[in-house]
Amino acid sequence: MSSVIIENITKTYEKGIVKALDNVSFEVKSGELFGLIGADGAGKTTLFRILTTLLIPDSGKATVAGFDVIKDLKQIRQIVGYMPGKFSLYQDLSIEENLNFFATVFGTTVEENFELIRDIYVQIEPFKKRLAGKLSGGMKQKLALCCALIHEPKVLFLDEPTTGVDPVSRKEFWEMLGRLKERGITIIVSTPYMDEAKLCDRIALIQNSKILDVDTLEGILTKNKQNLFAVSSDNMYQLLKDLRAYTDAVSCFAFGQHHHLQVKTPTSSDEKLRAYLAHRNHTNVSIETINPDIEDTFIKLMQDA
Numbered sequence: 325m326s327s328v329i330i331e332n333i334t335k336t337y338e339k340g341i342v343k344a345l346d347n348v349s350f351e352v353k354s355g356e357l358f359g360l361i362g363a364d365g366a367g368k369t370t371l372f373r374i375l376t377t378l379l380i381p382d383s384g385k386a387t388v389a390g391f392d393v394i395k396d397l398k399q400i401r402q403i404v405g406y407m408p409g410k411f412s413l414y415q416d417l418s419i420e421e422n423l424n425f426f427a428t429v430f431g432t433t434v435e436e437n438f439e440l441i442r443d444i445y446v447q448i449e450p451f452k453k454r455l456a457g458k459l460s461g462g463m464k465q466k467l468a469l470c471c472a473l474i475h476e477p478k479v480l481f482l483d484e485p486t487t488g489v490d491p492v493s494r495k496e497f498w499e500m501l502g503r504l505k506e507r508g509i510t511i512i513v514s515t516p517y518m519d520e521a522k523l524c525d526r527i528a529l530i531q532n533s534k535i536l537d538v539d540t541l542e543g544i545l546t547k548n549k550q551n552l553f554a555v556s557s558d559n560m561y562q563l564l565k566d567l568r569a570y571t572d573a574v575s576c577f578a579f580g581q582h583h584h585l586q587v588k589t590p591t592s593s594d595e596k597l598r599a600y601l602a603h604r605n606h607t608n609v610s611i612e613t614i615n616p617d618i619e620d621t622f623i624k625l626m627q628d629a
């Protein structure tokens with residue numbers, strides 16, 4: 325059963341000049357941990373605001389747990405938890421006060437739903453008198469998650485919860501999401517970090533207001549096979565230019581210590597490429613055939629779009 329259904333949602337700002345969502349459609353199944361992956365400005369926050377009834381789309385239809393995001397906003401607000409990317413906490417209230425405040429707004433108490441947040445809350449409880457404004461990034465993130473959970477939502481929307489958070493806290497956060505999923509909560513989480521795709525049941529890739537693909541990570545990688553070489557030499561700057569000018573090149577991008585070169589021919593030999601680079605006076609050349617990862621695939625989908 326689908327928990328969230330999005331059909332042809334379009335949203336613009338500034339009298340139609342800025343397109344934030346362009347005919348977006350996909351479904352999230354009940355109990356899924358679903359990732360919305362895309363760079364800054366792709367449209368993730370706009371979609372979350374529409375699904376949590378804070379914004380009205382220009383056109384299209386969406387339902388959350390069967391409720392319509394325009395007609396049934398009261399019901400939706402009772403059953404969703406939303407952790408916005410920014411400003412979800414009252415900085416001059418303490419941990420304890422923030423939590424009590426959010427519980428009261430939803431007509432519940434911290435005690436009533438404590439079991440749901442216990443795991444997360446025990447980690448910040450020693451600091452419960454501290455003002456939210458004085459907490460570290462990781463602690464703020466845990467408190468914000470507790471506040472989004474305190475009314476026991478059926479569907480949880482988390483907008484870039486791990487942006488700007490250290491790697492250890494990021495890992496812990498995803499482990500917490502795994503435990504919440506086991507309790508049957510549908511979770512939709514947005515992130516600009518491609519490596520977090522592997523932690524989701526399914527993902528939607530979003531770029532420039534459009535959905536590029538929706539599937540499992542494996543599904544997306546399998547559908548978008550490409551012939552790739554990881555190439556390096558002593559002169560990486562010139563190498564990028566030369567690889568882009570290579571006759572068999574489709575595209576080439578810098579990836580850390582290597583450039584990833586996509587070639588047209590499946591049987592393209594590295595010998596031919598090696599000879600070409602030698603002719604261009606490159607030294608210390610390394611060429612390796614590699615399988616594309618999610619970042620390579622995202623770039624390919626962007627080019628195909």
Ligand SMILES: Nc1ncnc2c1ncn2[C@@H]1O[C@H](COP(=O)(O)OP(=O)(O)OP(=O)(O)O)[C@@H](O)[C@H]1O
Binds near residue numbers: 343370
């Ligand atoms: N209130 C607004 N007025 C005008 N343009 C806006 C507004 N909110 C968002 N936009 C624009 O809409 C597009 C999508 O923005 P959105 O915030 O939804 O993306 P995002 O993927 O969440 O990125 P970010 O993490 O930077 O917020 C961007 O071009 C953004 O500049």
